[in-house]
Amino acid sequence: MKRFLGPLLASAALALALPAHAELDVPALKSAIETSVESNYDHLDTLYKDIHAHPEIAFQEVKTAAKLAAEMRALGFEVTEHVGITGVVAIYKNGNGPTVMVRTELDALPMEEKTGLPYASHDKTIWNGRETPVAHSCGHDIHMASWVGTAKMLVGMKDKWQGTLMFIAQPAEEIVSGARAMLADGLFTRFPKPDVGLALHDRPGAYGTLAYRVGVGSSAADGLTVKFRGRGGHGAEPQATIDPVMMAARFIVDVQSVISREKDPTEFAVVSIGSIHAGTVGNIIPDEAVLYGTIRTFKPDVRAKVHDGIQRTAKAVAAMAGAPAPEVEIAEGAKAVMNDPGVVAIVEKVLKAAYGDKIRQTPPVTPSEDYSEFIAAGVPSMFFNIGVYEPERVRASQEGGPALPPNHSPQFAPMPKPTIATGVTAMTLAVLSVFDQRARGQ
Numbered sequence: 001m002k003r004f005l006g007p008l009l010a011s012a013a014l015a016l017a018l019p020a021h022a023e024l025d026v027p028a029l030k031s032a033i034e035t036s037v038e039s040n041y042d043h044l045d046t047l048y049k050d051i052h053a054h055p056e057i058a059f060q061e062v063k064t065a066a067k068l069a070a071e072m073r074a075l076g077f078e079v080t081e082h083v084g085i086t087g088v089v090a091i092y093k094n095g096n097g098p099t100v101m102v103r104t105e106l107d108a109l110p111m112e113e114k115t116g117l118p119y120a121s122h123d124k125t126i127w128n129g130r131e132t133p134v135a136h137s138c139g140h141d142i143h144m145a146s147w148v149g150t151a152k153m154l155v156g157m158k159d160k161w162q163g164t165l166m167f168i169a170q171p172a173e174e175i176v177s178g179a180r181a182m183l184a185d186g187l188f189t190r191f192p193k194p195d196v197g198l199a200l201h202d203r204p205g206a207y208g209t210l211a212y213r214v215g216v217g218s219s220a221a222d223g224l225t226v227k228f229r230g231r232g233g234h235g236a237e238p239q240a241t242i243d244p245v246m247m248a249a250r251f252i253v254d255v256q257s258v259i260s261r262e263k264d265p266t267e268f269a270v271v272s273i274g275s276i277h278a279g280t281v282g283n284i285i286p287d288e289a290v291l292y293g294t295i296r297t298f299k300p301d302v303r304a305k306v307h308d309g310i311q312r313t314a315k316a317v318a319a320m321a322g323a324p325a326p327e328v329e330i331a332e333g334a335k336a337v338m339n340d341p342g343v344v345a346i347v348e349k350v351l352k353a354a355y356g357d358k359i360r361q362t363p364p365v366t367p368s369e370d371y372s373e374f375i376a377a378g379v380p381s382m383f384f385n386i387g388v389y390e391p392e393r394v395r396a397s398q399e400g401g402p403a404l405p406p407n408h409s410p411q412f413a414p415m416p417k418p419t420i421a422t423g424v425t426a427m428t429l430a431v432l433s434v435f436d437q438r439a440r441g442q
């Protein structure tokens with residue numbers, strides 16, 4: 001692996017852009033950071049493509065975590081591994097000042113990559129007892145490369161800021177469990193509790209563009225399992241059975257009336273049943289049917305109403321069939337990510353100065369994100385998004401051309417260089433904006 005050496009030219013430019021305790025000269029700073037990323041990019045490219053080609057899923061990210069740990073040690077961070085099973089905590093102390101946390105995820109998805117890229121993943125693993133292909137189809141590899149690049153950039157500029165960097169690499173985001181695992185393993189007791197937290201996620205927009213939200217940014221996600229118990233028998237003699245497949249079918253349809261009739265139509269909620277398990281062959285009525293679904297909401301009162309409606313619908317469907325009460329399990333997953341208005345105010349000022357009309361505020365998105373656990377643990381944060389595709393392709397798709405593959409698509413294929421460059425630049429500026437604001441006592 002190549003060494004990651006900062007060019008002297010770029011650090012000289014950074015010195016010009018960061019006069020002590022004065023307003024940040026954002027455009028100069030941005031271009032200096034971009035120049036530095038450009039000259040260091042080969043290393044990040046190699047790292048990105050290596051991680052992309054060898055993805056690991058939730059709590060299996062052993063090699064990925066080791067790669068990041070090695071990168072951070074080489075930069076002079078104090079690194080602790082196996083925090084929350086496979087998580088990494090990297091601390092860099094640089095005088096008195098706030099502790100700023102920057103988080104990346106480590107995990108990939110149990111799915112096949114179909115991008116045809118030269119660095120596409122062909123790896124497989126065992127997941128829930130079955131062999132599955134693995135792919136970085138959510139772009140967490142982009143986040144990791146940006147995370148390492150940001151760390152390198154900030155260390156190279158350490159005479160320009162004071163405080164503590166807390167870079168964390170979190171496992172198992174896709175099963176919304178890794179943040180909780182790190183917290184349970186003492187993330188904010190064994191290590192400093194950050195004053196501010198920052199994280200980014202890629203999205204199928206144009207590279208070089210950013211999006212963020214104030215307040216609610218992503219949905220709360222709860223897992224749903226419903227088990228209907230009936231009485232099995234011959235498919236030709238339904239009168240002697242209580243048909244759980246019928247109950248499952250009725251429930252799947254009726255539960256949508258909780259969404260359409262019970263909650264306020266102007267509020268967001270989704271219930272999706274993604275998996276149904278019942279029976280073996282066509283002429284046997286099985287004795288049970290199990291459904292697995294997901295519940296997404298933004299607001300706690302809407303969430304409570306939807307949970308209640310699901311419980312009542314499942315019970316009513318069973319009662320209608322003369323079956324015993326069903327088992328309904330709602331597993332609390334991620335909470336909604338809430339960006340802190342104070343942190344957003346500091347960071348958006350700098351990002352707007354850097355990106356102009358390429359950064360915009362967007363409505364909340366419906367997928368979930370367990371970064372919310374760090375916010376719930378008391379870290380005021382800003383979570384923002386960066387685009388990954390060529391601007392021309394994005395424009396064409398908006399004008400009715402071919403749709404661009406979103407995150408979790410087997411064709412999801414970010415353009416590495418401009419995306420990672422934006423990730424490093426925007427995150428470095430975000431971290432500096434927090435240090436700068438504290439240094440100037442605002």
Ligand SMILES: [Zn+2]
Nearest residue numbers: 138174407408
């Ligand atoms: Zn994802």
Ligand SMILES: [Zn+2]
Nearest residue numbers: 138140173201
């Ligand atoms: Zn993701």
